[in-house]
Amino acid sequence: MSSIYDNPYTALKTIFHEPNRLAIMSALCSSADGLTFKELKESCELTDGNLSRHLKALEEAQVILIEKKFIGAKPRTTVVLTDIGRESFVDYLKALEEVLKKAAEAVAAGGEEGISLPLAWIKPANA
Template sequence: MPEAPFSYQGLDRLIHEKARLGIMTSLVGRPKGLAFTDLKKLCGLTDGNLSRHLQVLEEAGIVRIEKSFEGKRPLTQCRLTAEGRQRFLDYLAVLEEVVRNAAEAAELAPDISLAPKGV
């Protein structure tokens, strides 16, 4: 048995933040990316908050931001890089392990429910 089986070293702290997790989830299934305004709506973030989180992800090489014009209107397109997609998939694999471990622990202690209250 590993020395620290519940340390979950693969939980990428950069991705694990709630807003960035929403951004990553929004982008992972869209190889062509999303417009900034669509991403903002999906994640429930303000312009400034989304901009800051995208900047962090872009600096880490996870997200690519492309600015252009659609007619005379500016268009900011956001997409995952190949590295960003792989990092997110690796992160999800570790997160699945967390869920499996928690479910197994709950089976050992059946008086503890993992379901949200009221369910």
């Protein structure tokens, strides 16, 4: 049985790899009840249009749900992670971590000067 550690590159999902969508997913992970459109916009520092575009892509991938309702007379849009979305994002983060570790090990083994990497990224060869 193979795992992300056999070839983590195949587990990198392009739906999450775009920087703004990575920020959106990361922000949503912080709240089990989801976040409002306004909270996401402020947290990720995106325009209305840019956030809407990324939310549409994430919704089409079925990793988020967009809930629209009225609170009194005011509309409120809330975005929540789906169970599949949370699981897929965690798998993506694990794969990304493994890719970064491999890159750090390669740089360290190559003796590149002037590149400083966090020690936690560099796994000893015998570990």
